[in-house]
Amino acid sequence: MEVCPFEGITMEGGQVEFTDACRLCRVCIKACPTGAIWLEQSDAGPILERDKYKDVLIFAEQRQGRIQPVTYELIGKGLELARCLGQEVIVFLAGRDLKAQAHELLLYGVSRVYLYEHKALEHFRIEPYTSLIVDLVNDTLPNILLMGATPVGRSLAPRVAARLRTGLTADCTSLSVKENGDLVQTRPAFGGDVMAQIITPRHRPQMATVRHKVMASAPRLAEPKGEVKECAVDESKLKSGIAVLKFEPYQITTSISDAEIVVAGGRGVGRPEGLKLLEQLAVEVGGALGVTRPLVEQGWADYTMQIGMSGRTIRPRLYIGCGISGAIQHVAGMRGAEAIFAINSDPNAPIFDIAHYGLVGDMYEIVPHLIAMIREGDDPNGVFQLS
Amino acid sequence: MHFVVCIKQVPEGTEVEIDEEKGILKREGVESKLNVYDTYALEAAVALKEEFGGSVTVISMGPPQAEAVIRESYMLGADEGYLLSDRVFAGADTLATSYTLASAIRQLSDADIIFCGMQTTDGDTAQVGPGIAELLGLPHASYVKRLCTLEADAIILETDMGDGIESLKIELPCLLTVTNEINQPRLPSFRLKQGTKNRPVTIWDHQALVGAKQGYFGLDGSPTQVERIFPPPKSQEQVIWQGTPFELSQRMCAKLRELKYI
Numbered sequence: 001m002e003v004c005p006f007e008g009i010t011m012e013g014g015q016v017e018f019t020d021a022c023r024l025c026r027v028c029i030k031a032c033p034t035g036a037i038w039l040e041q042s043d044a045g046p047i048l049e050r051d052k053y054k055d056v057l058i059f060a061e062q063r064q065g066r067i068q069p070v071t072y073e074l075i076g077k078g079l080e081l082a083r084c085l086g087q088e089v090i091v092f093l094a095g096r097d098l099k100a101q102a103h104e105l106l107l108y109g110v111s112r113v114y115l116y117e118h119k120a121l122e123h124f125r126i127e128p129y130t131s132l133i134v135d136l137v138n139d140t141l142p143n144i145l146l147m148g149a150t151p152v153g154r155s156l157a158p159r160v161a162a163r164l165r166t167g168l169t170a171d172c173t174s175l176s177v178k179e180n181g182d183l184v185q186t187r188p189a190f191g192g193d194v195m196a197q198i199i200t201p202r203h204r205p206q207m208a209t210v211r212h213k214v215m216a217s218a219p220r221l222a223e224p225k226g227e228v229k230e231c232a233v234d235e236s237k238l239k240s241g242i243a244v245l246k247f248e249p250y251q252i253t254t255s256i257s258d259a260e261i262v263v264a265g266g267r268g269v270g271r272p273e274g275l276k277l278l279e280q281l282a283v284e285v286g287g288a289l290g291v292t293r294p295l296v297e298q299g300w301a302d303y304t305m306q307i308g309m310s311g312r313t314i315r316p317r318l319y320i321g322c323g324i325s326g327a328i329q330h331v332a333g334m335r336g337a338e339a340i341f342a343i344n345s346d347p348n349a350p351i352f353d354i355a356h357y358g359l360v361g362d363m364y365e366i367v368p369h370l371i372a373m374i375r376e377g378d379d380p381n382g383v384f385q386l387s
Numbered sequence: 388m389h390f391v392v393c394i395k396q397v398p399e400g401t402e403v404e405i406d407e408e409k410g411i412l413k414r415e416g417v418e419s420k421l422n423v424y425d426t427y428a429l430e431a432a433v434a435l436k437e438e439f440g441g442s443v444t445v446i447s448m449g450p451p452q453a454e455a456v457i458r459e460s461y462m463l464g465a466d467e468g469y470l471l472s473d474r475v476f477a478g479a480d481t482l483a484t485s486y487t488l489a490s491a492i493r494q495l496s497d498a499d500i501i502f503c504g505m506q507t508t509d510g511d512t513a514q515v516g517p518g519i520a521e522l523l524g525l526p527h528a529s530y531v532k533r534l535c536t537l538e539a540d541a542i543i544l545e546t547d548m549g550d551g552i553e554s555l556k557i558e559l560p561c562l563l564t565v566t567n568e569i570n571q572p573r574l575p576s577f578r579l580k581q582g583t584k585n586r587p588v589t590i591w592d593h594q595a596l597v598g599a600k601q602g603y604f605g606l607d608g609s610p611t612q613v614e615r616i617f618p619p620p621k622s623q624e625q626v627i628w629q630g631t632p633f634e635l636s637q638r639m640c641a642k643l644r645e646l647k648y649i
Contacts, residue, residue: 126520126527151546162482163521188619197616200610201612244555249550350619352625359628361635373640
């Protein structure tokens with residue numbers, strides 16, 4: 001009963017009962033010393049012929065003709081996975097006038113770029129993109145299919161997975177392969193309290209999305225490798241119920257994903273004025289302000305400022321977290337920071353498990369001093385005047 | 388027009404207790420609530436109903452206690468609610484969830500626009516909405532941040548593409564997943580709470596979903612499997628400072644200087 005993370009097992013009158021809280025996570029089955037718990041599962045679907053599927057297919061995302069940087073990160077991870085299995089990395093690229101971009105992709109070590117060019121593919125539209133990728137999957141039978149967890153990837157991947165009836169794991173923080181070709185996908189799960197390893201043992205391709213800045217980019221080679229295969233686009237695949245009327249790019253890209261220094265506030269901020277204080281600190285250190293999910297849900301901050309699984313992933317040089325407990329949901333989006341400072345009044349807060357420098361105290365008492373000290377610069381007398 | 392909104396009951400908080408000895412995490416006293424992004428989806432549907440007429444149906448898949456979120460949506464303006472509840476549905480991943488919800492929406496047969504929140508706050512995958520659209524063969528748009536014009540057979544809207552705003556015209560019927568920028572959800576109405584006290588919530592089990600394949604539900608219909616769960620890894624080099632706020636600020640300021648951040 002204690003091993004269940006969801007309180008899904010109860011004992012009544014000496015009888016063990018599984019309640020509706022049971023999430024079928026199977027932790028209890030592994031923990032049971034006598035093997036008394038098991039799960040009846042029908043053998044739905046045919047047995048998988050693993051040998052039929054090989055190579056890692058990458059969806060190369062382009063926006064206004066520019067290959068999105070997450071693509072190179074997916075190629076980096078894809079090459080690593082393919083190497084483990086003695087396989088190759090192949091790429092899907094669709095759009096208009098993309099020959100130069102396709103050849104550029106060859107400089108990152110991929111074996112083949114399947115290029116689909118048509119004026120109707122210039123803008124991302126869900127139905128044609130889904131149809132073309134599904135066709136390529138059926139022709140090439142890849143073992144793994146990776147996409148960026150961008151707005152486009154997060155819209156496209158579930159449709160492709162549903163049409164192929166295969167497994168898809170969102171926002172993986174780590175990917176590795178077993179000898180038999182099974183992809184081990186790790187991501188925060190069940191609301192972000194735990195990490196889960198997820199596999200897709202009976203379906204192919206094994207699909208996963210990965211956010212920008214989570215994996216390391218593939219190095220650019222001096223000489224291209226592989227080939228570009230120009231694919232004919234079947235007009236019947238271009239049918240769509242969607243017309244793109246216009247696209248207006250955001251003018252300023254002060255995205256927290258790009259900031260070198262990030263000051264972040266969490267639930268411990270307690271009141272909206274606290275964010276003003278943190279904003280001042282952010283200004284002093286020349287950084288951007290970010291928040292955790294509860295603050296967005298409170299309506300105190302826009303979700304574009306949200307750091308974590310359901311927000312942005314950041315990899316700044318410096319991260320200062322204030323009043324942040326350190327739920328995985330948030331940590332997954334910032335653990336790549338080079339230096340992590342955390343201010344929290346609860347010495348047992350999990351943020352201190354991952355912080356490099358932890359300050360146990362009230363941010364409302366610490367941050368004003370900090371702002372003053374940074375402002376005073378090298379003049380130590382200025383600092384002491386405060387107290 | 389008939390607007391259908393897919394909603395989910397999610398855990399309230401993410402506070403957990405870690406059992407270091409056994410290496411497991413335990414949720415304490417989990418409260419449940421309506422997924423916050425679904426409140427924006429529901430508001431979008433109710434606002435369209437108020438302006439153009441029609442009805443709003445909410446659908447949720449979950450255990451019997453998820454009836455609470457259907458009741459809550461009645462207080463927010465929904466007219467009818469269906470709860471898909473069956474042990475057979477348990478253990479569903481995003482594909483099996485999409486399949487179950489899509490089967491129910493197909494059964495309703497006349498949805499013009501299906502609204503979903505852009506993601507849930509417990510799974511964060513954003514996969515179920517697009518999955519439903521695929522299984523119903525409908526066009527969809529994710530991250531819709533503004534509805535502009537509703538026509539008889541299409542809707543014009545704006546989506547947040549991360550790098551800019553895209554204006555789209557989508558044929559009906561279609562599915563839209565919405566962000567929290569799309570509107571300001573109303574508060575539950577006391578009058579509606581009283582008025583809908585006796586309104587039924589229809590419970591559908593797998594047998595109610597005519598023509599659906601049982602092997603596609605729940606755990607059996609889920610290609611992904613959770614192999615192992617574990618607490619998050621800790622990072623290596625760490626210092627914890629204690630002291631007065633002033634001392635702490637001094638130490639941090641000195642360290643930031645030493646590391647050349649300021």
